[in-house]
Amino acid sequence: MFTGLIADTGVVERVLPRQGGARIVIRPRSLPVQELVLGESVACSGACLTVVERGQGLVTFDAVPETLARSTLGSWRAGTEVNMERALALGERLGGHLVQGHVDAVGEVLSRKPEGQGVRITLALPAAIAPLVAEKGSIAVDGISLTVASASRDRFEIAVIPETLARTTLAKVVAGTKVNLEADVIARHVARLAEFAPVTGGVMERWGYGSGRNA
Helix, strand or coil, rough: EEEECCCEEEEEEEEEECCCEEEEEEECCCCCHCCCCCEEEEEECCCCEEEEEECEEEEEEEEHHHHHHHHHHHHCCCCEEEEEEEECCCCCCCCCCCEECCEEEEEECCCCEEECCCCEEEEEECCCCCCCCCCCEEECCCEEEEEEEEEEECCEEEEHHHHHHHHHHHHHHHCCCCCEEEEEEHHHHHHHHHHHCCCCCHHHHHHCCCCCCCC
8 A cells, every 4th residue: 555655766777578577677766775675565656566676776576467558567668767655654644645556547648737836737537437536536647646636527637736746757747648547446446336236225325325314
């Protein structure tokens, strides 16, 4: 589990094909590689990956075919910059929102324009996750916890502050850039409940959704 608060960025050193998947070697800029434990999880631009090797300033992950197909990892090459976050430890502050590191869809940047000291970025909203993205709700974009500034059926906007631009790969996105998207985990489970019962007289009402009763 992650918070979507990026601790570091890194650069892909090499990508090695491996039985349909890939072995990805990343050089973090400041993340203390020597502190990483084999088998621990690190979110890399929103995808939860497992450390399989580390040393000499490098950390290595294996990505299976499913991960490559459902995220931007399949297009990573030497020189690709990625956001990095270690897993949340119990007792730490949850400054962003709960992020699982499970990429729901790949989105595309449609536009980017200055807004005050920051920027407003408009992204295409894949139909598969459109019902899970709401104005003022949370979404992870390349692993970054962000608030949805506005949302329609096929696109949404985020307002990015200078601090986020300085610390993440969002500083370099332009129209056409592909990014990993993860919808809010609570919205995902509410939508799943709705698949099994109508809003009234069923599972949703029993759990307090759509009943019309005040808590």
